Amino acid sequence: xMSSAAMAKRAAPxxxxxxxxAVWQVASLALKNDSFPTAIEAIRAVPSILGDKESLINILAxxxxxxxxxxxxxxxxxxxxxxMGRNAAVAAFFNPLLMVIYPVPKAALMPIIxxxxxxxxxxxxxVIFLGVSLPVIYHSFQGAKAVQEKMLWSGAAxxxxxxxxxxRIVLPxxxxxxxxxxxxxxxxxxxxxxxxxxxxxxSGAGNILFNAxxxxxxxxxxxxxxxxxxxxxxxxxxxxxxxxxxxxxSEPQFDIxxxxx
Amino acid sequence: xxxxxxxxxxxxxxxxxxxxSAIIEIDRVSQVFQTSARKDHVxxxxxxxxxxxxxxxSILGPSGCGKSTLLYIVGGFVxxxxxxxKMKGRAITxxxxxxxxxxxxxxxxxxxxxxxxxxxGPRQQGIxxxxxxxxxxxxxxxxxxKGYENxxxxxxxxxxxxxxxxxxxxxxxxxVLLMDEPFxxxxxxxxxxxxNDLLNIWERDRKTVLFVTHSVDEAVFxxxxxxxxxxxxxxxxxxxxxxxxxxxxxxELLLDPRYQKYVVDIERMFxxxxxxxxxx
Numbered sequence: 001x002m003s004s005a006a007m008a009k010r011a012a013p014x015x016x017x018x019x020x021x022a023v024w025q026v027a028s029l030a031l032k033n034d035s036f037p038t039a040i041e042a043i044r045a046v047p048s049i050l051g052d053k054e055s056l057i058n059i060l061a062x063x064x065x066x067x068x069x070x071x072x073x074x075x076x077x078x079x080x081x082x083x084m085g086r087n088a089a090v091a092a093f094f095n096p097l098l099m100v101i102y103p104v105p106k107a108a109l110m111p112i113i114x115x116x117x118x119x120x121x122x123x124x125x126x127v128i129f130l131g132v133s134l135p136v137i138y139h140s141f142q143g144a145k146a147v148q149e150k151m152l153w154s155g156a157a158x159x160x161x162x163x164x165x166x167x168r169i170v171l172p173x174x175x176x177x178x179x180x181x182x183x184x185x186x187x188x189x190x191x192x193x194x195x196x197x198x199x200x201x202x203s204g205a206g207n208i209l210f211n212a213x214x215x216x217x218x219x220x221x222x223x224x225x226x227x228x229x230x231x232x233x234x235x236x237x238x239x240x241x242x243x244x245x246x247x248x249x250s251e252p253q254f255d256i257x258x259x260x261x
Numbered sequence: 262x263x264x265x266x267x268x269x270x271x272x273x274x275x276x277x278x279x280x281x282s283a284i285i286e287i288d289r290v291s292q293v294f295q296t297s298a299r300k301d302h303v304x305x306x307x308x309x310x311x312x313x314x315x316x317x318x319s320i321l322g323p324s325g326c327g328k329s330t331l332l333y334i335v336g337g338f339v340x341x342x343x344x345x346x347k348m349k350g351r352a353i354t355x356x357x358x359x360x361x362x363x364x365x366x367x368x369x370x371x372x373x374x375x376x377x378x379x380x381x382g383p384r385q386q387g388i389x390x391x392x393x394x395x396x397x398x399x400x401x402x403x404x405x406x407k408g409y410e411n412x413x414x415x416x417x418x419x420x421x422x423x424x425x426x427x428x429x430x431x432x433x434x435x436x437v438l439l440m441d442e443p444f445x446x447x448x449x450x451x452x453x454x455x456x457n458d459l460l461n462i463w464e465r466d467r468k469t470v471l472f473v474t475h476s477v478d479e480a481v482f483x484x485x486x487x488x489x490x491x492x493x494x495x496x497x498x499x500x501x502x503x504x505x506x507x508x509x510x511x512x513e514l515l516l517d518p519r520y521q522k523y524v525v526d527i528e529r530m531f532x533x534x535x536x537x538x539x540x541x
Contacts, residue, residue: 150368153338156356158382158433172372249372249413 035218042222049223055208059227062193062204065121069128070189076129077136077185078178082170084137085144098137106130107195114200124196124204131192132185139181143174176250179243186239190232205231284437284469285312285335290344292330292495304330306494308344312437312471317463319472319480320488321527327495328473329441335471336362336439348437358386361435365442367422369414375401375425376410382433393432400428405458420451427459437469444479456482457511464508477531481505481523482514489527491534498534501527 021039028038049055084091106127117123147170155169171178197206205228212220292305304327312318320328333339335346337356346353348360369378379400383393401410404424414422423443430438444452460483463470474480480487481503489498505520514520 148366148368150362150364150366151370153336153356153362154364154368154370154429156338157336157358157360157362157430157435158385159358160385169370172370175372247372249415251371251415 035216037219037222041219042226045219045223046226049208049220049227058203058208059205061121062197062206063231065125065196065204066128066189066193069125069193070132070186072125073129073132073185073189074136074182077133077181078140078171081137081140081178081181082144082166082174085141085147085174086166086170091141094137098134101130102134106192107199110196110199119200119202123200124193127196128189128192131188135184135188136178136181139184140174140178143177143181144170146177147173176247179247183236183239183243186235187232190228190235194228282314283311284314284349285310285471286347286350287311287331287335288345288347290331290334290341290346292327292334292339293342303494305334305341306496308495308497310488310497310500312469314469315467316485317470317472317483318486318488319474319484320490321474321477321480322490322495323492323531324475326490326492328475328490330495332362332439332441332471332473335437336360338362358382358433359436360439361430361433361437362439362441363423363426363430363443365445367414367419367426369422369425369429371414374411374413375406375417378414378425379428379432382429386433397428397432400432401425403462404428418451419447420455423447423455424458427462431462435468437471440470440472442473442475445474452479453511459483460509477524477527481520481527482509482511487523487527489530499530 021043024039028036080094084094109130110123110127113123113126117126151173152165152169155165160168193204194206194209197204198210201207201210205224209221209224209228212218212224287308287310290305290308291303294302294304296302308331320331322328330339334341335348335353337353337360353360370381373381376394376397379397380390380393383396384390388396398410401407404427406421406424406428409417409421414425417425423446427443444455447455456479463483470483472480472483484503487501487503489501490496491498501523503523505514505517505523
């Protein structure tokens with residue numbers, strides 16, 4: 001039996017969704033604008049997009065690029081962030097560089113990257129990679145810096161080499177913080193994925209959306225927004241489940257329930 | 262040592278050399294820290310000390326006297342500015358499993374269970390999992406945590422965490438235990454219980470212990486020898502042999518005039534100096 005408080009907690013995100021759709025429906029009916037279909041019209045267009053082979057291939061291509069960009073960024077950023085957190089020289093070298101890159105919108109770099117690498121998968125994956133890297137580096141850095149010195153000393157006394165200490169003490173100790181960065185990175189991956197497809201319109205979910213907009217198929221536009229949004233929510237919920245499993249040992253922190261899991 | 266060591270299944274029998282041979286020698290060690298204002302802070306000044314094998318030695322002094330720094334130098338975690346520390350005649354250049362630390366902050370691995378923490382050292386030394394687990398379970402029982410093997414550190418109280426930390430260090434059989442105010446973060450009741458249990462464990466195999474504390478009672482109760490330090494700069498004031506019978510029982514000892522005299526004498530010595538004594 002779930003307590004009523006737990007049930008309310010579970011139902012809250014669903015209620016929020018229904019509420020949002022209801023407001024949309026009422027607003028659309030009130031405004032009577034061609035470019036603003038009702039929620040029901042938009043939802044009705046979703047199955048036809050997902051049933052269309054061409055669209056499905058596009059969406060899967062988007063997801064593939066996102067997975068590759070995200071995966072590469074995580075594999076690159078975690079070791080770099082951990083090294084920066086434990087080694088002052090590495091931090092001193094990379095910190096100014098990252099400070100300069102951080103506020104630059106990664107999509108703004110796309111024209112140059114397109115010029116060099118073309119408009120294909122490589123360019124879009126690279127932009128996703130850039131978007132994801134920074135929060136993951138930053139959080140890995142913070143996590144590694146916060147590792148208790150005495151914990152490392154305890155490991156050293158057991159005979160762990162500096163590299164072993166980095167992999168077997170700093171990495172797990174910083175994992176809660178690293179995964180916080182990865183979660184931010186995951187949402188950014190979705191954002192940069194759509195953005196990159198808006199700029200280099202060749203394939204992908206962003207391409208479907210903007211083609212529909214060009215052709216005035218507003219129900220498809222809004223249906224795509226629903227699909228992309230749902231993708232984001234699902235990915236985040238899956239990630240949150242994995243994260244909670246991986247760090248169930250950690251002290252509970254301030255946890256804003258920002259997910260559907 | 263007059264009392265022969267009793268070996269037991271969790272203690273790897275240590276080949277005992279002739280009694281009272283030096284295991285740690287600290288030779289004119291000084292430690293200077295550069296503070297921000299280009300001023301040097303002399304944490305330790307010209308410390309020389311010999312610690313005999315099997316002895317329980319406390320380093321007692323007010324906070325800021327460098328007593329923990331001295332322990333870190335013996336541990337190899339910190340290099341002295343000048344002078345040298347030796348373990349069995351060899352210069353200490355870094356940490357090693359022959360010197361096992363127990364810190365006030367516990368420093369447990371929070372992602373490992375109690376059993377995982379205790380097994381960490383033996384596994385690192387290449388002992389087979391089954392064997393390491395059996396040894397670790399025995400140690401966990403010895404420190405009074407049977408039934409808590411699969412708990413994570415966050416689920417334990419401070420006293421229990423420190424018991425795990427002690428078991429984790431004992432598990433890789435260090436020849437010297439380096440205890441850095443291990444009971445400093447615990448409440449009075451838990452502290453007393455852990456002192457008693459530490460003595461019981463220690464009296465079984467008489468490992469060499471270097472124990473840093475700022476509590477006079479604790480130092481006298483536990484030690485064979487109390488090294489009194491003063492601060493600014495950190496120096497050894499006096500080394501006092503505590504000639505009280507073992508095994509020591511707290512309830513007997515507290516009534517023993519010899520114990521009381523040690524405590525009062527040491528407190529008086531700290532009071533007589535200009536500086537604030539320990540515990541103040």
